[in-house]
Amino acid sequence: MVNILKTIFNFYYEGFKNLTSISRKLWLLIFVKTAIILTVLILFFPDILWQYGTDEEKSDVVSNSLLNIE
Numbered sequence: 348m349v350n351i352l353k354t355i356f357n358f359y360y361e362g363f364k365n366l367t368s369i370s371r372k373l374w375l376l377i378f379v380k381t382a383i384i385l386t387v388l389i390l391f392f393p394d395i396l397w398q399y400g401t402d403e404e405k406s407d408v409v410s411n412s413l414l415n416i417e
Contacts, residue, residue, distance in 0.1 A: 366374070399405045 363371075363374070396405045396408065399408060
């Protein structure tokens with residue numbers, strides 16, 4: 348198991364080590380954008396369904412919210 352993980356790590360390490368400077372900048376841009384998107388999703392779209400117990404209650408809340416039924 349350890350040998351497989353080392354092989355996978357070395358594969359990606361060698362691959363990223365041999366990138367050109369433009370490729371590195373593009374990968375950095377991808378990682379930064381992904382971090383920003385995940386941060387916005389976590390901060391501004393919280394999980395409000397945690398307070399409902401069953402899946403049926405959760406589905407009722409979602410369907411009523413979409414249909415604006417109170």
